[in-house]
Amino acid sequence: xxxxxxxxxxxxxxxxxxxxxVSIQLDGNIFKVVGQPAGTLTVYAGTGDVPPLAxxxxxxxxxxxxxxxxxLAPGVRYRAVFTPRSGAAIEKTFDSPSRxxxxxxxxxxxxxxxxxxxxxxLRLYIYFSAAMSRGEAERRIHVLDADGKxxxxxxxxxxxxxxxxxxxxxxxxxxxxxxxxxxxxRAMGPPIAEGRRYTLVIDREWRDANGAAMVDAFRKTFRGGxxxxxxxxxxxxxxxxxxxxxxxxxxxxxxxxxxYTLLQRMLRVAGARGDVNGIIAVTRExxxxxxxxxxxxxxxxxxLIVDNSxxxxxxxxxxxxxxxxxxxxxxxxITTTSSAIPFEIR
Amino acid sequence: MxxxxxxxLALAVAVLIVYAVRRPATVTADGDLASVNGGLKxxxxxxxxxxxVLFVGDSIxxxxxxxxxxxRTPVASAAQVNxxxxxxxxxxxxxxxxxxxxxxDVAVNPISKNVYVSAARGRGPDAAPLVVRVxxxxxxTLLPLDAVKHETVSLADAPDANPSGRQNPRTQTITDxxxxxxxxxxAGMSNEEWSSALRSIPYxxxxxxKGTQLQIWHASHGRYETQSPVRTFVPYTIDGQQxxxxxxxxxxxxxxxxxxxxxxxxxxxxxxSDLGSGNQPLDMVPYKKDGHxxxxxxxxxFGVVKLHAxxxxxxxxxxxxxxxxxxxxxxxxxxxxxxxxxxxxxDNSRALVLTSAGGGGFGPATGPFSLQTVALP
Numbered sequence: 001x002x003x004x005x006x007x008x009x010x011x012x013x014x015x016x017x018x019x020x021x022v023s024i025q026l027d028g029n030i031f032k033v034v035g036q037p038a039g040t041l042t043v044y045a046g047t048g049d050v051p052p053l054a055x056x057x058x059x060x061x062x063x064x065x066x067x068x069x070x071x072l073a074p075g076v077r078y079r080a081v082f083t084p085r086s087g088a089a090i091e092k093t094f095d096s097p098s099r100x101x102x103x104x105x106x107x108x109x110x111x112x113x114x115x116x117x118x119x120x121x122l123r124l125y126i127y128f129s130a131a132m133s134r135g136e137a138e139r140r141i142h143v144l145d146a147d148g149k150x151x152x153x154x155x156x157x158x159x160x161x162x163x164x165x166x167x168x169x170x171x172x173x174x175x176x177x178x179x180x181x182x183x184x185x186r187a188m189g190p191p192i193a194e195g196r197r198y199t200l201v202i203d204r205e206w207r208d209a210n211g212a213a214m215v216d217a218f219r220k221t222f223r224g225g226x227x228x229x230x231x232x233x234x235x236x237x238x239x240x241x242x243x244x245x246x247x248x249x250x251x252x253x254x255x256x257x258x259x260y261t262l263l264q265r266m267l268r269v270a271g272a273r274g275d276v277n278g279i280i281a282v283t284r285e286x287x288x289x290x291x292x293x294x295x296x297x298x299x300x301x302x303x304l305i306v307d308n309s310x311x312x313x314x315x316x317x318x319x320x321x322x323x324x325x326x327x328x329x330x331x332x333x334i335t336t337t338s339s340a341i342p343f344e345i346r
Numbered sequence: 347m348x349x350x351x352x353x354x355l356a357l358a359v360a361v362l363i364v365y366a367v368r369r370p371a372t373v374t375a376d377g378d379l380a381s382v383n384g385g386l387k388x389x390x391x392x393x394x395x396x397x398x399v400l401f402v403g404d405s406i407x408x409x410x411x412x413x414x415x416x417x418r419t420p421v422a423s424a425a426q427v428n429x430x431x432x433x434x435x436x437x438x439x440x441x442x443x444x445x446x447x448x449x450x451d452v453a454v455n456p457i458s459k460n461v462y463v464s465a466a467r468g469r470g471p472d473a474a475p476l477v478v479r480v481x482x483x484x485x486x487t488l489l490p491l492d493a494v495k496h497e498t499v500s501l502a503d504a505p506d507a508n509p510s511g512r513q514n515p516r517t518q519t520i521t522d523x524x525x526x527x528x529x530x531x532x533a534g535m536s537n538e539e540w541s542s543a544l545r546s547i548p549y550x551x552x553x554x555x556k557g558t559q560l561q562i563w564h565a566s567h568g569r570y571e572t573q574s575p576v577r578t579f580v581p582y583t584i585d586g587q588q589x590x591x592x593x594x595x596x597x598x599x600x601x602x603x604x605x606x607x608x609x610x611x612x613x614x615x616x617x618x619s620d621l622g623s624g625n626q627p628l629d630m631v632p633y634k635k636d637g638h639x640x641x642x643x644x645x646x647x648f649g650v651v652k653l654h655a656x657x658x659x660x661x662x663x664x665x666x667x668x669x670x671x672x673x674x675x676x677x678x679x680x681x682x683x684x685x686x687x688x689x690x691x692x693d694n695s696r697a698l699v700l701t702s703a704g705g706g707g708f709g710p711a712t713g714p715f716s717l718q719t720v721a722l723p
Binding site for chain 2: 044045046048049050051052053054068069070072073075076078122123131132133134135136152153156157158159161162163164165166168170172174175176177178179180181182183184188207208209210259261262265309311315317322323324325
C-alpha cells in the first residue's frame with residue numbers, strides 16, 4: 001500500500017516536471033493525440049488483416065486529430081495507434097456504446113387484410129411500426145401449411161422491396177409459379193392452393209434499424225381461395241354518391257378486394273372545377289374506397305378517374321389480366337392509361 | 347550553420363510530417379456524409395461504361411450516377427483476385443460491425459481489372475451508400491463522390507401529390523444495368539405496382555432525359571402473356587446482331603434484339619432456357635472457349651450452370667399452342683464453384699465471384715464473404 005502510493009507520487013512528480021505525457025483521447029467523434037503533434041495517427045475498427053478506418057488526419061491548434069469519415073457506430077471497438085517520429089508507438093482502444101436493445105418495433109398491418117386469398121395472389125405489403133433492418137426478410141418471413149410445416153419457394157427471392165423509410169416491405173409470391181404453363185407453375189403449382197390453410201409468420205427476431213428485435217412475432221392465418229382471372233371492370237363498380245352540401249364520403253364498391261397501396265394514389269375525384277381534395281379510406285378488406293372531401297360537395301357532374309394500372313390482389317390491371325390468355329378472345333388489352341366514371345352529386 | 351540549409355531542411359521535415367500524417371487517410375472528405383455521398387442515397391447495381399465510367403444504380407434516390415473513376419490504366423495480365431473476408435475489411439474501413447455491411451453488387455473495370463463493390467453501411471433507412479475500389483493488391487479505397495467527377499440522371503417521375511409531406515413510399519428498385527451501344531439499359535421492379543420497366547438512357551446523359559421506357563412481356567407456350575420484370579441481363583451478339591439475354595423474374599432466360607427496344611414498343615423475349623422451378627438466375631457471363639460459346643449463370647437455387655450457347659440464333663418465338671414445351675439450351679452444372687452471390691466477367695478466361703459462407707443465391711446475407719477470380723469452365 002505504502003509502496004504503491006510512493007510510486008504514484010514519483011510518477012506524478014515526474015509528469016509535472018517533464019513535458020505533457022502523450023495520450024490518445026476520443027472526443028465525441030474525433031480521435032486526438034495530446035502532447036505530441038508530430039507523427040502518424042491511425043485508427044482501426046477491426047482485427048486481423050483489415051484496412052485502417054477511413055478518415056482524415058489533420059493538425060488542429062497544434063493537436064494531431066483524426067476525423068473518421070463516418071460517425072462512430074455502436075458496438076465497435078476502435079484501436080487508435082500513434083506512431084511518433086521517434087520512440088515507441090502508443091495505442092489505446094475505445095469501445096463505442098453498445099446498441100439499444102429495447103424492443104420497440106412490431107408488424108402493424110399486412111395487406112391484403114382478408115382471410116381468404118386467391119390462389120394467384122401476387123403480393124403482400126407488410127407495414128412495420130418502426131424502421132427495420134434490410135437483408136433479413138428471407139429468413140424472417142415464413143409461410144406454414146396447415147400442419148405447421150414451413151413451405152419453401154413461396155416468394156420471389158432477391159432484392160427486398162422497401163419504402164424509403166424501411167417501414168413497408170413488399171413481398172412477391174413467386175410469379176413463375178403463378179403464371180400458367182411456366183416450368184415452375186407446372187412443377188410446383190401456384191404458391192397458394194385453393195382450399196388449403198396457411199399461416200404467415202414474421203419472426204420476433206427480425207431486428208429493427210437500431211438492431212433491437214421486435215416486440216412480438218406476427219401471425220396471420222389465411223385460406224386459399226379461387227384464382228381471380230378476370231381483370232377489374234370499373235363499369236361494374238357501385239358508386240354511392242353523397243348529397244350536395246354535405247361532407248359525407250363518396251363510397252366506391254369494387255365487388256372484390258383490390259391492391260391497398262395502389263388505392264392510395266390511383267383513384268381521384270374530379271368536379272366541374274378540377275380535382276376535389278379529400279381524405280381516402282380503404283375499408284371492407286380493400287373492396288371499398290371512401291373519399292371524404294375537405295369542402296362540402298358541390299352539386300353537379302363529377303367523375304371518378306381511375307389509373308388503369310390499378311391492380312386487384314392477383315395483379316390483374318384494369319382491362320388486363322396478370323397472364324393474358326391470348327387464345328381467349330374475350331380479354332382484350334386496354335391501351336388507355338386511365339378511365340373515367342361519371343356520377344352526379346345532387 | 348547555414349540558415350538557408352536549416353530552412354530547407356525544416357521545410358522538408360514539415361512536408362514529410364504532413365505527408366506522414368495524411369498517409370493513413372483514404373478519403374479527403376471531412377465527415378460531411380451528404381458531401382461524401384455526392385447526393386447518392388443508396389449504391390446498388392453497378393455497370394461499367396466507356397473510359398472507366400462506373401454507373402451506380404441508386405434505387406432509393408431513384409437515380410443513376412455515372413462516376414468518372416479516372417481508372418484508365420490498362421493491365422496486360424491481371425493477377426488472380428483472392429480476397430477473403432471482404433465484408434470484414436469493408437466494415438473496418440467504414441467503422442461498423444461486419445453484420446452491418448450489405449454488399450449489393452460487384453463490377454470489374456474492363457480496362458484496369460480493378461474490382462468495384464457497392465454496399466450499404468448499415469441496414470436501416472439511414473444506411474450510407476458505399477462504392478469501394480479493390481485493386482490487384484487487395485487494397486480498398488473508398489470513392490468519395492465529392493472528390494470525383496460524377497453526374498446523375500433522375501429516373502423518378504413527377505412526385506406524387508403528397509399532402510402529408512411524408513416521403514413518397516413508391517420506389518423502383520434497380521435490379522440490373524448494362525451499357526449497350528451508347529445506351530445505359532436499366533431493369534427494375536416497383537415496390538407497388540407490377541410493372542416491367544426496362545429503360546434505355548443515352549450516355550453521356552442529356553439534361554432531363556429519362557430515356558425510353560419499354561414494356562417487356564413474356565409468353566409461356568405462346569398462350570399466356572405476362573408483363574415481366576427483368577431481373578438480370580447481359581449484352582450478347584448472335585450472328586452479328588446485338589441482343590440482350592435477359593432473365594425474367596418469372597424465371598425463363600430469353601433473347602431480345604436490341605433493335606426491338608424502341609420507344610413505346612411492347613417487347614416479347616424469345617425463350618432460350620428455363621431453369622425453373624423456384625429458381626432465379628442472378629448473374630450471367632457470356633464467353634467463348636475452345637471455339638464454342640457458353641454462358642455461365644449463377645442461380646438462386648440451382649448453383650452455377652454453364653449453358654451451351656452455340657445455337658442461340660436458332661431459337662424462334664413460340665406462338666402456337668401445339669408446341670408442347672421448350673427443350674431449352676443444354677447446360678452443365680458447375681459444382682466446383684459454390685455459394686455464389688454475384689458473378690461478373692473478369693477477363694476472357696476468368697470470372698469474378700462474390701461468395702458467402704452463409705450460402706449462395708439470395709439466402710441470408712451472412713458472412714464472411716470472399717471475392718475470387720475463377721477460371722471460366
